Amino acid sequence: MASNSRWIFLHANDSHLGSPRSYRFRPAINQRWAAIQQQMAEMQPEFLLHGGDLTRDGDTHEQEYQLARADLDTLPFPTFVIPGNMDVGNKHTEQTGTMRPWDDTKLNMTADRLDLFSSYFGAPHWTFLFRDVRFTGFFAGLAGSGLLHEARFWRMLELLPELPQARQHVAVMHYWPFMESLDEPDWDITNDDEYNNWYFSIGQPHRARLWELLKRAAVDILFCGHVHTRRPVQVVDGIRIYRTCAAGNTAQLAERWEDADTRFGFHRCEVTVDGIDVEFIAGEDQCDEFGTFGPWGHPNIEERDYSQAQEHPPLEPK
Ligand SMILES: [Fe+2]
Numbered sequence: 001m002a003s004n005s006r007w008i009f010l011h012a013n014d015s016h017l018g019s020p021r022s023y024r025f026r027p028a029i030n031q032r033w034a035a036i037q038q039q040m041a042e043m044q045p046e047f048l049l050h051g052g053d054l055t056r057d058g059d060t061h062e063q064e065y066q067l068a069r070a071d072l073d074t075l076p077f078p079t080f081v082i083p084g085n086m087d088v089g090n091k092h093t094e095q096t097g098t099m100r101p102w103d104d105t106k107l108n109m110t111a112d113r114l115d116l117f118s119s120y121f122g123a124p125h126w127t128f129l130f131r132d133v134r135f136t137g138f139f140a141g142l143a144g145s146g147l148l149h150e151a152r153f154w155r156m157l158e159l160l161p162e163l164p165q166a167r168q169h170v171a172v173m174h175y176w177p178f179m180e181s182l183d184e185p186d187w188d189i190t191n192d193d194e195y196n197n198w199y200f201s202i203g204q205p206h207r208a209r210l211w212e213l214l215k216r217a218a219v220d221i222l223f224c225g226h227v228h229t230r231r232p233v234q235v236v237d238g239i240r241i242y243r244t245c246a247a248g249n250t251a252q253l254a255e256r257w258e259d260a261d262t263r264f265g266f267h268r269c270e271v272t273v274d275g276i277d278v279e280f281i282a283g284e285d286q287c288d289e290f291g292t293f294g295p296w297g298h299p300n301i302e303e304r305d306y307s308q309a310q311e312h313p314p315l316e317p318k
């Protein structure tokens with residue numbers, strides 16, 4: 001265990017624990033995550049920040065919440081969790097894209113789902129001080145939803161400057177705040193060329209509002225996941241943005257960038273008197289897919305075939 005002047009915390013996202021009792025399953029994801037958990041345990045960190053997408057289909061399978069909860073509880077350190085879209089539903093939209101075979105409006109997150117998630121993993125937004133470092137987690141995918149949870153999300157961010165200040169401020173979100181630059185346009189879900197950008201990032205005017213609040217809160221480090229692809233650190237307004245590899249699921253959009261890192265892994269963060277040193281640690285099991293069954297993407301419940309489950313009884317969507 002580290003001393004007070006030198007200590008370790010970890011960050012990971014997109015572990016997407018799945019089940020052979022589901023209509024789809026990718027055992028490779030579970031296997032990659034299991035190896036990462038073993039590596040993390042050996043580092044004896046103070047805690048893990050999990051940036052969302054703990055489950056494959058938690059937004060419609062409460063049993064996957066139970067699975068992921070039990071899984072986190074095997075770790076020999078505390079975990080602080082925010083939801084991802086696969087856990088509670090996607091960003092809200094009143095329009096659907098045309099380039100995907102599902103109806104995006106049916107994937108909007110709901111208040112009930114957020115509350116159910118919280119009953120297993122705690123509030124979706126939190127902030128705490130630990131050894132003179134502030135840690136803040138939030139689910140920005142709520143922006144524009146109009147849910148009560150959205151009001152709480154903005155309120156917490158607005159309150160941050162009034163809380164006791166720390167030497168460093170580390171924030172965790174699930175979506176990327178933007179694809180390439182803060183001033184890029186709002187993305188149109190109905191435009192096929194922009195669908196992915198809409199899906200993976202925070203749209204306007206929420207992006208600008210969020211960024212202003214992060215600056216005001218003196219955030220130094222911002223971790224985000226969701227795309228499953230790692231990019232070089234980007235520094236904007238003094239905030240170091242870490243777009244993080246997935247802790248098990250496959251990289252997306254990797255063909256866009258020559259410097260995309262498609263490995264599975266997590267962040268080891270060492271806090272010293274000089275600051276926070278963030279190091280990417282590749283998972284020790286980078287196995288290829290095996291034994292995969294079922295469709296990809298976001299199939300609506302009525303389109304799923306639970307008779308495909310390889311273990312019985314199959315999960316029930318609820
Ligand atoms: Fe994910």
Ligand SMILES: [Fe+2]
Nearest residue numbers: 053084085226
């Ligand atoms: Fe995600």
